Every structure is written in C-alpha cells, then in structure tokens.
Amino acid sequence: ITLNESLVEYTLAHGIDEIVVANDERRNNLPVDELFACKIRGIEIIDILDFIERETGQIAVNLIYPSWVIYSNGFASNNYLRNTLDWIFNASMALILLLLTWPVMFITALCMKITEGFNAPIFYRQERVGLDGEPFNMIKFRSMRLDAEKHGAQMASENDNRITKVGQYLRKYRIDELPQIWNVLHGHMGFVGPRPERPQFVQSLIKNIPYYNERHNVKPGLTGWAQLKYPYGATEADSLEKLKYDLYYIKHRSFLLDILILIRTVEIVLFGKGR
Template identity: 35%
Template sequence: MNKKVQVVRYLFFDFFAAAISWILFYLYRKLQIEPQHFGTEVPLELTNQFYLGLLTIPACWILLYYLSGYYSNIFRKSRLLELGQTFLSSLAGVIIIFFTLILDDYISSYKDYYRLFFTLFLLHFCLTYIFRLIQTSRIIHLIHHRKFGFNTLLIGSNEKALKIYHELSNQPRPAGFQFIGFLSIEENDQHTLSSHLPYLGTLNDFTDIAQKYKLEEVIIAIESSQHDLLTRILTSIQNHSITIWGIPDLYDLLSGNAKTNIIYSSPLLKISNGILPAWQAKLKRLIDVSFSMLAFLLFLPVYLLIAILIKLQSDGPILYKQERIGRFGKPFTIYKFRTMIHHAETNGPELSRKDDPRIIPVGQFLRGTHLDEIPQFYNVIKGEMSLVGPRPERQYFIDLIVKKAPHFTLLHKIRPGITSWGQVKYGYASSVDQMVKRLPYDLVYLKNISIYLDFKILIYTLIACFKGNGK
C-alpha cells in the first residue's frame, strides 16, 4: 500500500468534506438566517466571494490539519483517537472562522449566532469524520486480515524474544507486525528464534538490513532495565526513520511510562523517533520555510555585494559546496559563501583555526558575522536543514568524533541547523576535541527541543552576528 497515495486520499476527502460543509452552511445562511433578518426571502446568489471561500476555506482546513500532524502517521491511527482529534480540530477551526468571517453576518437575534456556530461545527465535524472513518476502517481491516503490515525486525534471540514473536504472530487481531527476521546482540548469542525466523546477523549489520528490507518497525526484545545494553542498541538504530518498540519492565508499568493503544497484543513501550509533538514539528518546518524564503528576498542585495567582494579578492567560485551528513545519516550538499582560497584542502580535510592563512580578507568578516552561512537558506527550503539544529559535519570528522563520543550519532535524529545551541554557547570548533566539548550543548538541545527554544537560539545568534564574534 503506497503511503503517498493514502495521504492524497485523506487530503482529497478532507478537502471535499470542508467544501461540502461550507456550501451547505452558505445555503443555511441565505435561506434560513438572512430572511429572518430582512423579513423577506433573500435571492440566492453564488457570488465571487462564495467561489473564493469555496477554495480558500477548505485549503485553510487542510493547513490546520497539517499543522496538527494529522497526516504524519496515517497507517497507525485509532478510530477512537481520530474521533477526538477531529472534534478538537473542527472546534478550533470553526471558532476561527466564526470570529473572522461570520461575526458581522445579518442576524435578527443573538441566538442566530449560536445557530450559525453549531450548524457549521456539526456539518464540518460530521462530514469530515465520516470520510475519515471510512478511510481508517479500511486500513485497519487490511491490517487485521494480514493483507497489509509493516516490515518488522526483532532484536534479540533469547526466550523473551521467542515469547514476543509467538504472541504477536498468533494474536486474534494482528497489529501489523510483519517479521522479516531477527538480529542477535552478539555473534555468540544462542539463536532461539532461528527455527521460526531468518537470522540476519548482529547489531552491527543493522544499517545494511534496514536499507535492504526497507524496515518500518523494530522490536527490542530486552527489558528497559538493562540500561547499558539498551543505550548501545538505541545509539545504533535510533538514527533511522523507524518506529521502535521495547518491552517495559515492572518499573515502567508501575510508574506509568509504558503507554500503548494495542489491546490485543503484548504490552510494548513505544520509543518514539518524534522528538517534537507532531504539531510543533509541522510548525517548525513551516517557520523554517517561510523565514528562509523571506530571507532570500531581504538578503538579495547582500548576496550581490558579497559575491563581488569574493571575486575581487580571490580566484574561484563564489559558493563553496561540500558534502555533509544530515538527518538519519543521509548525505547532502551544503552551500556557503567561500571564505578561503580556492582548493584550501589539498592535503585532505582540515578544520579552520584562528588566524588561518587560507582565509581571504572578506572571509574573516563573513565568518565573524556568520554571513557565510546565508546560502544555507536554500538547504532549509529543500528540507535538508532547519534554521536551528546541530551543525552538520563531514563524515571524516564524524568518524573521529564517534571514537571518542559514540552518542554523537544521536544528533542525526533531527535536521541539522544553520545555527545551534552548541554554536551559540561554544562557537565554531577548530579541532575534534572542541567538537566533543561542544557536543553536550547539542544533546541538551535535543532533549529540550521546542519552538520557544528555537526562537531564543535565533535571538542569541542575531546578537552574535551583530557583535561579529564568530570565528
């Protein structure tokens, strides 16, 4: 089942439901409410404003659903949770429409406001949820009849892993786990599962297996109380766009940390890849794109001036392109204004340092004010970077950092940024040791990431730019 096709189906029916509810509401206003005000029938006219609303109102509803994260995980929806989510989003949207478009309607009594509000709400909520219920029920039906599922890998080969496999494979209403095999933690582990599932290797083979089998979900068959082992496993696999499940121990159950909505299955603890709530993640992306497009326009004269200065002071291209490692370890090409002489790394990868002779005169100013970074707004628009996030590094230096700090790869869970908490607090790093010292700041950001924190980091970055204290 193609995910993009299913998302388009949800988008189409949400748009259709919003359009139909708006048409019916328009007819109710013209045929029921306004005649009471004027004391006579009002001719029904489909004006240009009606057609404009017919396009813009549903589009605004789609934007609201997108920001709420509704389209993020369409194959793991609960009909009951979907009911509540549709109710709340419909209520919020109708309140906005009421105070922006309906409050100045012609009415004969204040009670008409209540009629208008509840009519629009009931029309929109009922039509939207009916179409969503049909779509979601269809997907759940396919999952429960084992006609659709998620490629799942089991990590562990002990008795606990065997028990989990049997319970998930024999449950009356499948949760969608389609096992493709299992991994052992160490090479010398006993393979209790080998008579039931293919043995695919050890934890070190995870990346290759994830790509080969297009993994969607992973179940870690060890208890969460085994903290050191669990940390090692998560460090290896959490940098992929994969849903991770674990087995809760007694403490998780008693403390309430173990939460699941799978009733017919073993209690599994979802170790989510989503750092931000869905609505904040969508809002962060919307802010990234909007701000970057605005910056492109505002900085256009600056681009031209910098380009002229670079060409006057040094031979070579204006922009410097380099491969960096982005979210989930995926390489991408980063763009910067060139601040060094052309072919500055003839002897291999080398970090810049204070009073580096390779830096051209205008390069010192660009680095101090961080203006060399502004071409990366293009990377942000493409979705490779964010305004705020850990700075992306080259694979060469990542390999060196991981030898000293294996948990560095946790930063790949999110998009890298033009600026970061580590950069604001510590500045640019001119050695691997300095990169390791800067790492705690980025890990703290990863733990506390929020839209509010992003704005604080952006403000401090602007202050640093005006002071020109970069390097």
C-alpha cells in the same frame, strides 16, 4: 566529608536545601533511607547529570548511563504535526531572510570577484551528514583559499590561516552561511540544530565519542546551542564539548528555545561577534 551525625541532622543543621547525588554513589552505596528522609523534609535530591545540565546548559556525556537516556525527561519525539509546523516555520523564515539579505549576498559576490578574479568560484559546496545520517551538499560563500584542502580535509579552527581577507568578514558576521537558505528550502536543514559535520569526521567521531550519533536524530541547523556556547574546535575533545551542548538542545528542543537561539544569533551577526 565525614559525618558524625545522620545526613538528615547534618543538612538541617547547616541549612542545606539541595543534595547532589554523584553517579558512582547512585550505582553503589547509595544511602536511600537517609536521602528519603531528607526529601520528605523538603530537601531537594538531584542527580549529578541533572545538576550539571541545569547549571551549565550541557549534558555530561562522559557521565551518562544508559537508563538515564531512556527514562529522563525531555528528548520529545517527532510527530507529523511538529514536523509540519517546523517545515512551515523554516520555509517562511527562509523566504523572508532571502528577501532581506539578497542585496548583501549580491555585494558579497561582487567583492569576491573583484578581490579574487572573475573566474574564482563564489560558492563552496561540501558534503555533510544530515538527519538520520543522510548526506547532503551544504552551500556556503567560499571564505577560504582555493587550495585550502590540498593536504586533505581539515576541521575549521579559530584564526584559520586558510581564510581569505574577504572571508574574515564573511565569517565574523556569519554572511558565509546565508546561501544555506537554499538548504533550508530543500529540507536538508533547519534554522536551528546541531551543525552538520563532514562524513570523514563523523565516522571517526562516532567510534570515539559515546552518543555522538544521537545528534543525527534531528535536522542540522544554520545555527545552534553549541555554536552560541562553544567556539570553533578542530580536535576530538572540542567535538565532545560541542556534543554536550547539542544533546542539551535535542533534549530540550522547543519553539521557544529555537527563538532564543535565533535572537542570540542575530545579536552576534549585528555586532560582529562571530568567530
């Protein structure tokens, strides 16, 4: 927009109550005096990163500049009290969930044996990257064919043709994730956090996506903000989109946000909205 009047006059004349400052403008020809004049007249001045974060629930990784990461609000540090409370919460929830869901897990195992033979394995163990980049073995109910990775490691995708008939129901209702209660009890995972990825993929994604390694500063989770907001993705572009939500979660991580994510996850499980 070409202004024939000052920025202050323009905003007051048009009833503008907020100005979003784009990243490039912040670095170069920022009209500081006029923006300050607007601010003292009650007009909100907001950085584009904060605007996108507020409106979309994600952090625009491609727009981040180093000083924003250091000086922005959020990204609260871990401490002994917080870690202890997290452990108590996750362990208690895991034991309660185990007591509530063991009949479902027993029936699931029985169905898998009946449909695929009594020699077919029930569980699937796979190495994933956890807190601080440490690897661990994540346990799931096997939802794919035994030869699913005969051509090498592949990312899961929507309508994956490697999924068995029983596996389709397991994934739809997130039942395949229940054995990860064991990972929670062992301290490898929490109930809420970024989903852990395989080392083969992580090495490549760290090289190609800025700030990707920052998601390993918190424990991975059974469910997370990115899982609620973004579908299965099998490409690097999908991983970038999920990272935007993961960083939002890490920045705003709190007990209340965890509860919100868990409630929405329960809704997905109960109404079969899983992907």
